[in-house]
Amino acid sequence: MEAVLDIYETRKKQANAMDFDDLLVKTTELLRNNVSVREQVAGKYRYVLVDEYQDTNRVQAEFLSLVSSVHKNLLVVGDDAQSIYSFRAADVRNILGFPQTFDGVNVFKLETNYRSTSAILELANESIRWNENQFPKRLRSAYSLLPTHYSLPNMVAAATAEEEAQFIAEMILKLRDEGTPITEIAVLFRATFSFASAGIRAHETRHSV
Numbered sequence: 001m002e003a004v005l006d007i008y009e010t011r012k013k014q015a016n017a018m019d020f021d022d023l024l025v026k027t028t029e030l031l032r033n034n035v036s037v038r039e040q041v042a043g044k045y046r047y048v049l050v051d052e053y054q055d056t057n058r059v060q061a062e063f064l065s066l067v068s069s070v071h072k073n074l075l076v077v078g079d080d081a082q083s084i085y086s087f088r089a090a091d092v093r094n095i096l097g098f099p100q101t102f103d104g105v106n107v108f109k110l111e112t113n114y115r116s117t118s119a120i121l122e123l124a125n126e127s128i129r130w131n132e133n134q135f136p137k138r139l140r141s142a143y144s145l146l147p148t149h150y151s152l153p154n155m156v157a158a159a160t161a162e163e164e165a166q167f168i169a170e171m172i173l174k175l176r177d178e179g180t181p182i183t184e185i186a187v188l189f190r191a192t193f194s195f196a197s198a199g200i201r202a203h204e205t206r207h208s209v
Contacts, residue, residue: 028059031066042070053078053098057089065101074102080135081128096133107135114142119152 012018018026031038048068050056053076056064068074076098083092099105113121121139128134158164172185 024059024063028063028066031063038066039070042067046071047073047075050074050076051078054080054083054092054095055085055088055090056094058091058094061091061094072102080133081124081131081137092133096135109135109137111137111139112142113139117141117143123153 012022031041045067048064050064055078064074064076076095078095080092080095083090083095086092099107116124118141121141125139128137156164156167158167168187172182172187175185176182
């Protein structure tokens with residue numbers, strides 16, 4: 001692997017090219033080591049706003065600190081409980097340590113949820129309260145006062161994407177047979193395409209749904 005990396009780095013230099021990581025790392029190094037450039041660049045940006053800050057890595061966090069170093073107006077939005085990209089070098093300590101890293105930080109908690117029912121949020125609250133390092137929070141639903149009757153969430157353990165797809169397809173068929181119109185059934189996915197979504201389509205085709 002090291003030999004492949006060496007060849008890759010050589011090819012980039014020969015082509016006078018940089019990849020995305022180079023753009024980030026080299027720019028951060030430039031801002032860190034050259035005061036004049038840092039002040040010129042950071043001076044242009046009076047306000048720096050960042051979304052999904054819990055998914056930033058250490059280099060990105062340093063870059064944001066440097067590019068906001070003149071006006072010191074850095075606003076980040078994020079949820080430490082949704083930090084799921086550590087396999088891509090995201091570091092949840094960036095958001096957890098934000099109040100200690102910067103002076104005069106104000107923390108605003110957005111605890112009202114407009115997408116989920118109280119039953120779902122209670123499950124989420126019970127799950128995240130065990131996190132050892134976190135910003136304590138208590139999620140509440142904007143629909144909690146409405147006279148509605150929602151089903152409790154179910155957690156189903158599926159060993160494979162095929163098993164997951166089969167379970168969902170069977171639930172759709174069960175609801176259909178019980179009288180629920182197919183047009184009233186929706187399956188939500190994190191991504192537009194997934195192995196599970198493809199599997200469900202295959203099951204639906206097989207059962208003429």
